[in-house]
Amino acid sequence: MNKIIECVPNFSEGRDKQIVEKIADAFSAKDNVKLLDYSSDADHNRSVITVAGEPEALKEAVIEAVGIAVELINLTKHSGQHPRMGAVDVIPFIPIKNVTMDEAITLSKEVGDAIGEKYNLPVFLYEKSATQQHRENLANVRKGEFEGLKEKMLSPEWKPDFGPLQPHPTAGAVAVGARMPLVAYNVNLNTSDLEIATAIAKKVRHIGGGLRFCKAMGVELEDKGITQVSMNLTDYTKTSIYRAHEMVRMEAKRYGVTVAGGEVIGLVPLEALVDSVAYYLGLDNFSIKQVLEIKLME
Amino acid sequence: MNKIIECVPNFSEGRDKQIVEKIADAFSAKDNVKLLDYSSDADHNRSVITVAGEPEALKEAVIEAVGIAVELINLTKHSGQHPRMGAVDVIPFIPIKNVTMDEAITLSKEVGDAIGEKYNLPVFLYEKSATQQHRENLANVRKGEFEGLKEKMLSPEWKPDFGPLQPHPTAGAVAVGARMPLVAYNVNLNTSDLEIATAIAKKVRHIGGGLRFCKAMGVELEDKGITQVSMNLTDYTKTSIYRAHEMVRMEAKRYGVTVAGGEVIGLVPLEALVDSVAYYLGLDNFSIKQVLEIKLME
Structure with a gap:
């Protein structure tokens, strides 16, 4: 197709x-x-x-x-x-x-x-x-x-x-x-304190003065004894995964809380992943057409 | 297929x-x-x-x-x-x-x-x-x-x-x-000194005591006035892109040189990219089957 x-x-x-x-x-x-x-x-x-x-x-x-x-x-x-x-x-x-x-x-x-x-x-x-x-x-x-x-x-x-x-x-x-594809992305926090997760979520999300295309809430993961900031990125081309991730990390510092890792829920467009890898590695001209599997589909 | x-x-x-x-x-x-x-x-x-x-x-x-x-x-x-x-x-x-x-x-x-x-x-x-x-x-x-x-x-x-x-x-x-797919990956350095790029390449590569599946050499990019460590990763499942990238960054510190960004040459398997994004975001259970384009191919 x-x-x-x-x-x-x-x-x-x-x-x-x-x-x-x-x-x-x-x-x-x-x-x-x-x-x-x-x-x-x-x-x-x-x-x-x-x-x-x-x-x-x-x-x-x-x-x-x-x-x-x-x-x-x-x-x-x-x-x-x-x-x-x-x-x-x-x-x-x-x-x-x-x-x-x-x-x-x-x-x-x-x-x-x-x-x-x-x-x-x-x-x-x-x-x-x-x-x-x-x-x-x-x-x-x-x-x-x-x-x-x-x-x-x-x-x-x-x-x-x-x-x-x-x-x-x-x-x-x-x-x-x-509409744009939604990216459901959670960041796990090394704290069991739901209040902290909720406070961070409020800072990160749009209505709290945070990222323009981010909805967020604090969630408790009882079986793991931790909490997470659960997010919906409503336009990943503008509010990228890495930006949401790094902003949670940055806000968590205020509480002495560290990030235990991220979690992509369901399907994610390749461009959203590539955008994040390009940020961390500083890739300038990378195109998803360089991904072997995509090239094979052409 | x-x-x-x-x-x-x-x-x-x-x-x-x-x-x-x-x-x-x-x-x-x-x-x-x-x-x-x-x-x-x-x-x-x-x-x-x-x-x-x-x-x-x-x-x-x-x-x-x-x-x-x-x-x-x-x-x-x-x-x-x-x-x-x-x-x-x-x-x-x-x-x-x-x-x-x-x-x-x-x-x-x-x-x-x-x-x-x-x-x-x-x-x-x-x-x-x-x-x-x-x-x-x-x-x-x-x-x-x-x-x-x-x-x-x-x-x-x-x-x-x-x-x-x-x-x-x-x-x-x-x-x-x-054989495994080769990943050709370069890291640009904020220095025009080829000797530094070469010295870093020698540290990063396998024969110099570096990463097991990494071949590397220093290269001068005359038009840009910088140098790069040009690498071939001969088994990206064991020597990942992010490991090569971070090792270049780490060795560059010795010379007070910073990394200007990475560059993927030619085609790269999706797994090699996902592996790096999973490292930087701390993704635990991410599968390439969650990539929309891959799901569409099934």
């Missing part, structure tokens, strides 16, 4: 495995689309599918999956801990390889347009695709959830970007948009 | 482009084999082809390429600066992905057996495939070159592992073996 976009659609069904598998099937055995993972949570009554592919092929598969979800998931009978406003709740597109953010935004709009029209589903563009600033944040778009959607959409502020002006009777509405 | 072996055969023709292209063609448009690069040097009168593929497919393509070279290259008429003993001078196999060194050794022996038989070509196994210690080092195997081969092979010490007991009249003999 030359161009790759990742998509992580969230579906409001986490208990009926047959339904989840039917949706996931839309991504299986398709040319130029690869189903990477899917997982369901019964308490949340929600499933998250991770898929990647060539833009056009991915678009077709996502449209197909949305159709299946609209048909099989009925929000009027849905309960679960996780907030939701639609059968398909949110569809983020993430540029991965040879794709710009603008291309991912364009794809998200094409998908929004298609599913609005085809399934009579109101679509709100969010994150980088948002057409109005108050729609960038998913929590804002989803506020009021499925049950509050009908009234919320009466306001011109919440006129959808695509699809009908009122919610789909059983499938609600959906947020579609483009 | 699930299993990948790299092969970097050297051919004793660097002037006649048509011949080089005919040999390279043996690797083009083959299923499960990828021609990564080839380059010719007219002074050396020698060409190096870099190819990678699934073991079986790669084996067939290499055997085919050797046949073309034996037919088209005549060592009795060959001159060039680079030492050589055969039309195909050396064929190293390098395990890259899901392949053990033992499997690469086995493949090298299968290829050696096949080309010895098929083309009446004496084959010496070298490096990790060597059957006798004095044949591990390629320079030993090649000593005396094409012109001295007939007399050299009279000695039982130089009975070939495969093929006839005397050289091929026009194609000489070939060394075939398995």
